[in-house]
Amino acid sequence: MDSEHSNTHLQTANFMSQPEGDNKAPLIEASTYECLTADDLSLGGQDRLRKAINAEEKETPSKAAYSLAIAALKRGLNEQQVIGLLVTEENRCSKHCLSHPNPLAEAQSVVAWAKKKMAEAAPDEWDGAECPETTGLETDDFYFIAPQGKCIYLPTRELWPVKSIDGAFKKRIPDASGWFAQNRLAEQMIWAPGEPQIIGDRLMASGSWQEMAGATVINTYLQGPTLAGGQPDKAGPWVDLVRRVYPAEAEHLFDCFAQRVQRPQDKINHAIILGGQQGIGKDSILEPVKEAVGHWNWADISPSHAMGRFNGFLKSIVLRISEARDLGDHDRFAFYDRAKTWMAAPPDVHTIDEKNLREYPAQNVTFVIITTNRQDALHLEPDDRRHFVAWSDLSKEDFSAEYWTNYYRWLDQDGGKAHVAAFLRQRNLAKFDAKAPPPKTPAFWSILQAGQSPETLELSDVLENMGWPDVVCTQAISASAGDVSLGWFAERSNAKRCRARLGDCGYHAVQNPDVKDGRWRFEDGAKRMVYVRGTTNITARVVLASNYARLGLLR
Numbered sequence: 001m002d003s004e005h006s007n008t009h010l011q012t013a014n015f016m017s018q019p020e021g022d023n024k025a026p027l028i029e030a031s032t033y034e035c036l037t038a039d040d041l042s043l044g045g046q047d048r049l050r051k052a053i054n055a056e057e058k059e060t061p062s063k064a065a066y067s068l069a070i071a072a073l074k075r076g077l078n079e080q081q082v083i084g085l086l087v088t089e090e091n092r093c094s095k096h097c098l099s100h101p102n103p104l105a106e107a108q109s110v111v112a113w114a115k116k117k118m119a120e121a122a123p124d125e126w127d128g129a130e131c132p133e134t135t136g137l138e139t140d141d142f143y144f145i146a147p148q149g150k151c152i153y154l155p156t157r158e159l160w161p162v163k164s165i166d167g168a169f170k171k172r173i174p175d176a177s178g179w180f181a182q183n184r185l186a187e188q189m190i191w192a193p194g195e196p197q198i199i200g201d202r203l204m205a206s207g208s209w210q211e212m213a214g215a216t217v218i219n220t221y222l223q224g225p226t227l228a229g230g231q232p233d234k235a236g237p238w239v240d241l242v243r244r245v246y247p248a249e250a251e252h253l254f255d256c257f258a259q260r261v262q263r264p265q266d267k268i269n270h271a272i273i274l275g276g277q278q279g280i281g282k283d284s285i286l287e288p289v290k291e292a293v294g295h296w297n298w299a300d301i302s303p304s305h306a307m308g309r310f311n312g313f314l315k316s317i318v319l320r321i322s323e324a325r326d327l328g329d330h331d332r333f334a335f336y337d338r339a340k341t342w343m344a345a346p347p348d349v350h351t352i353d354e355k356n357l358r359e360y361p362a363q364n365v366t367f368v369i370i371t372t373n374r375q376d377a378l379h380l381e382p383d384d385r386r387h388f389v390a391w392s393d394l395s396k397e398d399f400s401a402e403y404w405t406n407y408y409r410w411l412d413q414d415g416g417k418a419h420v421a422a423f424l425r426q427r428n429l430a431k432f433d434a435k436a437p438p439p440k441t442p443a444f445w446s447i448l449q450a451g452q453s454p455e456t457l458e459l460s461d462v463l464e465n466m467g468w469p470d471v472v473c474t475q476a477i478s479a480s481a482g483d484v485s486l487g488w489f490a491e492r493s494n495a496k497r498c499r500a501r502l503g504d505c506g507y508h509a510v511q512n513p514d515v516k517d518g519r520w521r522f523e524d525g526a527k528r529m530v531y532v533r534g535t536t537n538i539t540a541r542v543v544l545a546s547n548y549a550r551l552g553l554l555r
Contacts, residue, residue, distance in 0.1 A: 033104070036084035037091060041077075049075050053091045061096035061138050065107075068093040069114035082114075083107040099139040101173055101183070137168055143218050144180040145189050147358050151180055152189060154197065157220040159357070186216040191315040191352070191362035193221050194265025204361045207349040224264065224294035224317070229415055230422030237410050238288055238420045245281050246274075249390035249441060256388075257289045258427035259434055260367055264293065264317045268434045269344040271368035273389045275375065275443065279396025282371045284404070286320065288411060288420035293317045299366075303335060312354040314342060319366045323373065332379040333500065343368050343386040375443075375450035382448065382506045383534055391443030455488060455497075456504040462486065463505055471548040472507065473528045474498055499529075507531040510538075510545040520549035 043050040052071040055064030065086055072082045086097045086107040100106040142151045142165070150159040160168075162177040169176035190204050199217040202209045243250040259268060274282045290298045299313035300320050313319055319342065341347060345364045352362045372378065380387060410416040449457075459477070466472070466480050478486060488494055489501075499509055510532050511518035519527040530545040 033080055033084045033087065035088040035090075036081055037088060053085055053093050055092040057092075061099065064093045065096035065110050066114065069110050070118065073111070073114055073118060079111050079115075082111050086110060095140070096138065101139070101179055139169075139173070139180075139184065142180055143184045143186040143216070144177070145186050145218065146181075147188065147360070151177065151184075152186070152218055152220070154218075157222060186218045187212075188215075189218045189220055189360055191220050191360075192265075193317065193363060193365055195219050195221070204349065207347060207361075220315070222294065222296050224261065224292070224297055225421075227291065227418035227421040230418030230420070230425075232419070232423040232426045234415070235419040235423035237407055237416060238285070239423065241281055241407065242285055245276065245285065245392045245394060246390040249388070252388060252438070253285075253390060254424075254427060255429060255432040256367065257292075258424040259429055259432060260289070260317050261292050261421065261424040262427075262429060263434075264297070265363070265365060266434055267345045267365045268367045269436070270386050270388055270438045271339070271343040271370060273370045273372065273378065273387055273391075273443075273447070275372050275389065275447075276392030277395050278373055279399070280392055280394045281399065281404075283322075284407065286369065288417045289318070289424070291417045292421035292424050303331075306335065307331070307338060310353055310355055311350070312352055314350045314364070314366055315352060315362045316366045319368050321368065321370045323371060332377075333503070336379040336381075339368065340386055342366060375447045378447060379504075380444065380448045381504070384444075384448075385437035387444065388438035389441050389443040389447055391441075391446065453501070453504075456501045458486060459489065459501050460505050463507075468533065470534070471530060471532050471544050473530050473548075475526075475528060502531050507533050508541065510541045512545070513542065520545055522549050523551075 038047070038050040038053045041049070043053075049071050052064075052068045055068065059067070068085060068091075069082055072085060077085075083104065085091055086094050087103050088094050089098065097103045097106045097110065141154050142160070143154070144151050145159065148159060150161055151165045152159055165177045165180065166175065173179050188203055190199070192199075192204075197219050199219055201211065201213050201215055203212045203215050203217060204210075239254075242253055246253060253272070256268060256272060259266070274285070276282060294317070297317040298320070299316035299318070300322060301313050302323070303321060305313075306321055321339070342350075342364075348364055349361045350364050351359050353359050370378070375391070407416075462477055462481050463469075463472070465482065466477070469476075474489065478489060481489075489498055502509070508531060509518075510530050512520045512530075517527070518529070520530050521527050528549070530548055532541040532544050
């Protein structure tokens with residue numbers, strides 16, 4: 001007892017916050033208890049009491065506390081010494097008592113229970129004494145999220161209503177939700193891979209981190225699993241399947257999947273389209289990837305779900321949009337516009353809108369994978385930089401029923417998922433640039449053409465003959481049509497249709513900011529809409545359109 005700890009008394013202020021109505025015994029003066037550790041007691045490395053003090057991680061905090069109390073009393077320590085062990089931060093056995101609003105009173109209760117059990121049972125039954133019934137919940141497993149008005153349970157990141165919190169802790173903490181709001185308050189919650197679970201002295205505001213002393217943010221991201229026992233060189237069945245279905249695109253797919261496993265906090269600035277007939281293994285390829293990133297970090301939605309209001313699916317490392325089909329002209333364009341902000345950053349942060357919750361931020365790191373059986377199901381633009389298209393010419397007849405039986409037996413029973421995870425964890429990504437636009441595969445151009453109407457193809461021919469000008473108006477296109485029939489293009493009633501077809505060809509209408517109807521006045525006095533090609537920012541588009549109208553560059 002000569003260690004520096006022997007004269008370190010507990011600070012009364014730390015333990016005198018007993019809530020009103022607490023039924024436990026009144027506090028004894030803190031100065032009567034000394035902080036104690038296993039070293040203070042000169043316990044050897046293999047001593048059973050030392051092991052009880054430094055409880056195993058797998059034990060619940062409550063069980064560790066009650067087990068320690070019996071072990072210490074059995075060894076001959078007095079009540080004050082046992083309480084000292086139960087309220088010393090260095091000891092793992094103290095977690096249960098220190099998480100209580102009144103640690104000393106809780107420690108007294110634990111010791112009183114242990115003494116009672118030892119009095120009732122024979123010595124050889126002391127070690128097996130059952131702990132008193134508890135909820136299994138600890139106060140340091142919860143934070144009160146101020147904007148939501150709810151508590152978050154850290155092990156699962158689930159939000160608990162106030163009534164549930166009050167009910168769970170009613171025997172230990174009267175008005176538990178009020179206590180959490182006062183003592184375990186967080187100003188914000190966020191979904192942010194790569195950040196710690198508890199983020200201190202920062203807040204997310206306007207899409208970026210802002211310094212804020214004393215602030216607490218709860219990160220709801222759950223790290224992906226480490227599947228044990230996997231060996232990269234045994235991932236052959238999966239590797240062979242990917243290369244069989246998508247031989248030309250396999251290496252790029254491997255890189256993308258591996259990046260999701262190795263660097264989930266870094267955005268891949270494009271999506272993948274996996275296309276081909278039903279029954280060729282598109283979902284079978286993705287199944288072990290889902291397990292490698294963690295099924296809780298993987299979201300599955302339909303195209304119609306993607307168009308809805310709620311967007312909690314953006315809290316994902318991988319977002320699979322399954323079985324994209326022909327949505328019609330309007331919905332294809334709307335789907336393209338909606339999804340493109342998910343496929344690349346910026347934005348760096350999404351605002352998450354979930355039912356019955358206030359909006360909150362999430363880092364934009366999701367990687368979109370679209371599966372489809374039809375090349376005319378999606379809209380793409382010629383200058384698109386957000387889609388990598390892999391397409392297979394195989395059919396389900398190319399695979400026997402036995403093939404899939406063996407494949408899934410390998411995945412589910414022979415460690416296949418762990419082997420794929422190991423393969424993805426060890427893949428060298430030194431040459432993979434997650435921010436670079438993906439290569440345009442032959443299948444990309446096939447989808448582009450399949451999704452275009454006959455009118456779009458006619459318009460594309462005219463624009464190609466014009467040399468794909470940077471700026472153009474409908475009158476210039478009509479004048480350059482030559483032998484191509486563009487009668488529909490000149491009709492005033494088809495104005496919206498013309499704009500859509502120009503959009504198919506990569507041209508965007510540029511509004512004149514100085515007039516209500518958005519048209520530009522040319523040298524001949526006529527007012528016309530102007531279209532600019534490419535992804536130039538809006539300011540540059542306005543300058544190009546203004547110069548085009550001012551100089552009268554009709555071709």
